Amino acid sequence: MEQQGQGKASTRAKDKYNAANYDQVKLWVKKGDRERIDAAAKAVDMSRNAFILEAIEEKIKRENAKPL
Structure with missing residues (x-):
């Protein structure tokens, strides 16, 4: 039975x-x-996707590139 x-x-x-x-x-x-990656994301109560996107955004900001 499907939920x-x-x-x-x-x-x-x-x-x-x-x-x-x-x-x-x-x-x-x-x-x-x-x-x-999953363990690091879980440690800060984030999904894998959210964790990776945040890491990318931080890198972009450090490189003075246009933010997402």
Whole structure:
């Protein structure tokens, strides 16, 4: 039995919204680094994605580039 809001139609709607509003960037890291990133993000109560985006933003600001 599917949970409410977790059906195929819901997934399609989320995918359509994400495709229209976000770009995807694939990131390759060495074996074991994903777990390190996840642990660091969890330590500050962030998702992996939010943690990586914040790290990128900090780097951009340090390099005096245009912020995201």
